[in-house]
Amino acid sequence: MTDAPTIVWFRQDLRLADNPALARAAKSGAPVLALYVLDDETEGPWRLGGASRWWLHHALTALDKDLRRLGTSLTLRQGPADRVVMDLVDEVGAASVTWNRCYEPGARERDARLKAALKARGIDVTSHNAALLFEPWTVSTQDDKPYRVFTPFWRACLNLPEPAAPERAPARLTGPADQPASEAIEDWALLPTAPDWAGGLRETWQPGEAAAAARLDAFLDGAIDGYGTLRNRPDIDGTSRLSPHLHFGEIGPRQIWHAVKARLANNGPNSTESSAWSFLRELGWREFSTNLLYHFPRLPTEPLDQRFADFPWGARDDKALSAWQGGLTGYPIVDAGMRQLYAIGWMHNRVRMIVASFLIKDLMIPWQQGEAWFWDTLVDADLANNAASWQWVAGCGADAAPYFRVFNPVLQGEKFDADGTYVRRWVPELSSLPNRYIHKPWEAPADALKAAGVTLGETYPLPLVNHADARKAALNAYETVKASA
DNA sequence: TTTTGAGTTGTTCGA
DNA sequence: GTCGAACAACTCAAA
Numbered sequence: 465m466t467d468a469p470t471i472v473w474f475r476q477d478l479r480l481a482d483n484p485a486l487a488r489a490a491k492s493g494a495p496v497l498a499l500y501v502l503d504d505e506t507e508g509p510w511r512l513g514g515a516s517r518w519w520l521h522h523a524l525t526a527l528d529k530d531l532r533r534l535g536t537s538l539t540l541r542q543g544p545a546d547r548v549v550m551d552l553v554d555e556v557g558a559a560s561v562t563w564n565r566c567y568e569p570g571a572r573e574r575d576a577r578l579k580a581a582l583k584a585r586g587i588d589v590t591s592h593n594a595a596l597l598f599e600p601w602t603v604s605t606q607d608d609k610p611y612r613v614f615t616p617f618w619r620a621c622l623n624l625p626e627p628a629a630p631e632r633a634p635a636r637l638t639g640p641a642d643q644p645a646s647e648a649i650e651d652w653a654l655l656p657t658a659p660d661w662a663g664g665l666r667e668t669w670q671p672g673e674a675a676a677a678a679r680l681d682a683f684l685d686g687a688i689d690g691y692g693t694l695r696n697r698p699d700i701d702g703t704s705r706l707s708p709h710l711h712f713g714e715i716g717p718r719q720i721w722h723a724v725k726a727r728l729a730n731n732g733p734n735s736t737e738s739s740a741w742s743f744l745r746e747l748g749w750r751e752f753s754t755n756l757l758y759h760f761p762r763l764p765t766e767p768l769d770q771r772f773a774d775f776p777w778g779a780r781d782d783k784a785l786s787a788w789q790g791g792l793t794g795y796p797i798v799d800a801g802m803r804q805l806y807a808i809g810w811m812h813n814r815v816r817m818i819v820a821s822f823l824i825k826d827l828m829i830p831w832q833q834g835e836a837w838f839w840d841t842l843v844d845a846d847l848a849n850n851a852a853s854w855q856w857v858a859g860c861g862a863d864a865a866p867y868f869r870v871f872n873p874v875l876q877g878e879k880f881d882a883d884g885t886y887v888r889r890w891v892p893e894l895s896s897l898p899n900r901y902i903h904k905p906w907e908a909p910a911d912a913l914k915a916a917g918v919t920l921g922e923t924y925p926l927p928l929v930n931h932a933d934a935r936k937a938a939l940n941a942y943e944t945v946k947a948s949a
Numbered sequence: 950t951t952t953t954g955a956g957t958t959g960t961t962c963g964a
Numbered sequence: 965g966t967c968g969a970a971c972a973a974c975t976c977a978a979a
Binding site: 605616863 | 972975979
Binding site: 613614615616696745749813814817821856863868869870871872875876935 | 955956957958959960961
């Protein structure tokens, strides 16, 4: 049975280049059966959110097209992935199964179970690293414990052997003689219909491996030079916007790492060098979050710092939560961010911190509710990054901000969106307000509001809470955590 | 074991 | 408007 196929199970590695599982199968000479399984059960409550589903539809369409160029195609199946894979092994008489690792707790358990079951049946099964620069089990403190502080973690990473150079995509792939039936992606109904809210996503994003590579190239030719400072400016395209491509594995961190390094070696004056390093550091944060999730699988639901288990959150307030979600808090920078998120499935990172701080500290709503909303609405929703970042803002995570650090939405707006460009773009009903009031319309005199066509409480909300009071209340609540130490 | 240095991303107050 | 200091102590990681 020399033509028994190898199943390459694609997961969060939807690319042909720098894909060790695919490379291994291609080199083996066996026919390659490319598989993707839509599995809404394994990760429990963390099944793919709406924006992620939109992205996935297009990413799989692009991957199938790329595979066809090489001579095969993508087989789609739905169901609990371990069962689906096992059934397909029987169906096609596969001799070998290979995949690239995931680090979510449900996926890890499932993969371990499946691997054991496949081995027990004499199937050759391998797993590989396509998602990280450094595997979580290779980075630990001298006491062999996981790092809980970013800077020493990243230092330790940089002392490890450099990540391997990415491999090219296989030049050609041969599918199995009998290509098994694939489900139709349309039947998965990943795209929103009634209503179709994805217009802003379509205008903003192009999923797929080729688009990811183009995005990286554009970033390396442009914004990376100013990344060190401009990445904080939501009114400017100062970031790479690679996050959704990275999440779905349309590009891998090794590819980014080596592309940035190559550029540094070629033409890196000192100013670009520090910007390039601050960009690579962001990859480091991605690694750090994945490490945290790997070592603390309850990260998405429970505070890393147990003292926060009984944090005195405010009484349940659905109206405040809805106002936050809908971008109707009365704080322009917060509302701009939340509307950007809803419109295009992405929010600038600086603004993510501002809106998260507002939900947690001004509204006293548990961070898990913000995490859930982001999970559903972000095209780059990633279990590790999302959980680690929300916990960080809440002060209960690794490397947590000091409790007294409460973002002031007015000052943050004035500092990072000084002329209000970002607010005007996403909160158009304020667009005619003068700069000096754009981040605090409630301080504008009546004639300025009138001239701008703004009626507070009607065309734009009054502030949901008074920030100065909310800040004091938050600091009081955080005092109780200290006391419970 | 003990000690030491350091910790992504802020705000407010007073000079 | 701008600047520096205070905010409060704690935990982590390494020497």
